[in-house]
Amino acid sequence: MRYVQNFIPIHDHLFLSALVALIPIAFFFWALAIKRMAAMKASLITLIISLFISVIVYKMPVAFPVMSATQGAVYGIIPIGWIIVTSVFLYKLTVKTGQFEIIRNSVVSITEDRRLQALLIAFSFGAFLEGAAGFGAPVAISAALLVGLGFNPLYAAGICLLANTAPVAFGAIGSPIIAMAGPTGVSALEISKMVGRQLPFISAFIPLYLIIIMAGFKKALQVLPALLVSGFSFAITQYFTSNFMGPELPDVLSALVSLVVLAVFLKFWKPKSIFRFAHEEAAATLSVSEPSKAISPHTRWEIVRAWSPFIILTVFITIWGIPQIKNALTGHYTGTNALLKAVNYVGSVLTFNPNVPFINNHIMNGNGQGISAAYKLEILGSAGTAIFIAAIITKYIVKISWKDWVLVLGETLKELTFPVLTIIFVVAFAYVMNASGMITTLALALAKTGSFFPFFSPILGWLGVFITGSDTSSNVLFGALQQVSAQSVGMNPILALAANSSGGVTGKMISPQSIAVACAATGLIGKESELFRFTVKHSLFLLLLICIITFIQSFFLTWMVP
Template sequence: MTFTQNFTIVGDSLALTAIVAVIPILYFFWALAIKRMKGHIAGLTTLALAILLAIIAFKMPAAMTFMSATQGAVYGIIPIGWIIVTSVFLYKLSVKSGQFEIIRNSVQSITEDRRLQALLIAFSFGAFLEGAAGFGAPVAISAALLVGLGFNPLYAAGICLLANTAPVAFGAIGIPITAMAGPVGIDAMEISKMVGRQLPFISVFIPLYLVIIMAGFKRSLEVMPAILVSGLSFAIAQYLSSNFLGPELPDILSALISLFALTIFLKFWKPKTIFRFKGEAEIAAASAVKNERIENVHYTAGQVFKAWSPFLVLTAFISFWGIPAIKSALTGHYEGTNVILKGVNSIGHLLTYAPEVPFLHNKILNDAGTAIAAVYKLELLGAAGTAILIACFITKYITGLSWSDWSKTFSETLNELKLPILTIGSVVAFAYVANAAGMTHALGMIIAKTGSLFPFFSPFLGWLGVFITGSDTSANLLFGNLQKISAMQVGMDPLLAVAANSSGGVTGKMISPQSIAVACAAVGLAGKESELLRFTLKHSFFLVILVGILTFLQSNVLSWMIP
């Protein structure tokens, strides 16, 4: 038995089909933002609703529907859930060993200003992690660091989600763009150039936007020199690398340049006043003597290096894991002649599994009549979470923790994250059901029918795709061809439309159910997903509108910007 996706199955109307398809999304927003359900309850009930609609309204066989949900749930656990567990575990090891006190002191030695700490860690360091690893690692690690520095958990999670907007399109060594190039038939370098002529405008704006959210416009002006150094250095590097080097390195290069530029700048420039969150200033004043003693604590360069070593090791391993040839070897797909990589490839092959999903593999036909493969993708060695786990093993020896403390901390981490992992599994399962039944594509086709306004709405397709799937890569694969075909029909440059899908998609990352669950898990806010969604939702809408306006202008008066 096969199932052919039908986008006019409700009343033979695309509009009616899209209305039915949007019901689970509206329900999820209602459940979290208005009803304020806990994340795992909202996720599970949204999944249940999507399954019912897929079976009843979209006529998808029940067996296929349930198996598509299992495929998504497995992907939610590996690699996404695995990254969260290991990232939070690494942070907890740093705290358990007492090394995080030294990390806190070293960051405060650069600046005690919360605005500038957010730029250093959430924006620059988070972008580096996005470029090297992607998935949930940037938000999980940078948010945990901010909480350790004393940030309110909700603010830490929200700020890191917002900051992660700038680098997502070039995340994980440029995979969102390189993966889309083949299916849409446009060279990856050309897509990279076009995205690199859109995102830098967002990248230069994000640092200012972050600080305004944190402290208000007036307090933002106090640190405008630092904001400009952070944003401009990142945006310029992003433009140059994406247009002259390709899609693989913009995040890593831009992040490092921004991080070092701001750190060096802060050695010579300080804000007139130190900004702390409400209540912190009073605590500091009441504990002036204690604070003075703390400020007089000076750690040696060796102590600071040791404290940061777990995160340096983490950075090295996830960067190493992201190199294409090594990634291929770790997943058992290496075809080169390097002896060492061939040996790694043998191990990677043994630890990589891709069993077909029963009742689903090649059983669903898309609108072109092509069968859609469905496998459980289990890359145990190649997963970024495994790289982080190795860093956790090395951290045990760096910090001198006993195996008992190490194991106890890992057990505590698993116990704390059981509900967040359930949330992630359920929302990814929902995404897979929506894709398999044709719900997501029906919604995309409605947006594609906006005629002369399509250049403005084009980024909204990417935004929708990332909201549902949680991945810019998935959104590009999902809507890339639809963007290209729709653009040709309305006289828009297909390259601009394809790039807009990726650029618009980055603004949906902060409200994706997966991202919300990851961020809450990282900062200990399991069950508070509704509060975080309410925090990020308006910012997501605002930023995607900006990308829509820019794309519309580039299709008309700024068409000279298209390569």
């Protein structure tokens, strides 16, 4: 039994078909933003709606969308759910052993100002983790750190999601752009160059935008020098690395440069007043002429020891992201290095890719080719495993007993049951939308906008990331369509490919997966609708900026296209 994807299932009416395909997405928006429904319930109902539409409208045999949903559910567990569990577990270990209090004091010793703490952790440190790992780890870890510092959980989650906009296109050692190069046949470096001529405008703006959201325009101006240092150091590095080095290192290097430059800058410059949240006991502002509390009471060794779990995590995540090592960890290494060959053997044993029953190569795409479908279980290769190893090493550094270590792990698993279930339903919904052809139906409708396509091109990327939760998946999904549509309307295909990736980054903050990750990390379980309402307006605003930039580059600043 086979199913041939039909992207216009309703009597050859594309836009009517697109309206039907839009129903699950529209319901999810309504459920979270207006009804304020619990995310797990909203995602489960959305999954059920997508299953019904795939069977009734798209005429899929019942087994096909059901098995597609199981494929997505497995991916929701590994790597995504595994990363969330291990990230929160590591954080809770530092809290349980009192190490996080030392971390908090060490950050305060750099600056007590909440605005500047957000820049250091949400923007710079979060971008570094995105560049090294991606898949939810940056938001989970940086948001947990901010909550530990005393940030309101909703603000911590929202700020980290928003800050994550800047690095997503080059996340996980350039995976989104490298993945797009394959199916489109366009050089990854050329796509990287074009993305590097769009996103730096947004990256330079994000720090200012973050602080305006946090504290208002006037209080943002009070730290304008720091905002300029943070944003422009990141943006300039992002431009040069993406244009002259390729897509692998822009995030890692931009994050490190902005983190170091801002930390050094704060040694010589202080804001006139210290900003704190209204709910804190201290006054909202404190004159720097008063006795300083910004001197850490801990020794340098104590600070290093407290930070060591996250230092180790960073080292392991970076190692896991190196292409050759990642190949070995998943059993795909073909080189001659003896150590990597040994790792490759273990990785092959712990990597399982069984075919999905009924649907593997039985769903035919628009070109009549069978689409492979396999459960992706890369146990050793998952970034979550790197974090788990860091948690094991942390056990010896913070000197916690195995009994307490296991108890903390049990508490974490119990606490994250519902968020992980939410992610399972969400990813299952994304896979059903993709397998049935609903996503492509929506993309084809947007591609019919003719001369306005350069403006609407980033919306495809935004839509893809909202549904799949991944800029990489969105680029693979829509890359070829962007390329063909651009050629048909006279738009430079490289610009369209870059617009897909750049537009996609603005959808990350409202992706149900991202929302669930952020809520799980900050203790907002059950309040996903509040976070969604917080981020959705910012997502649409930043998407509009990308649409305008792309339109201008297509018609007026054509010299910017490589």
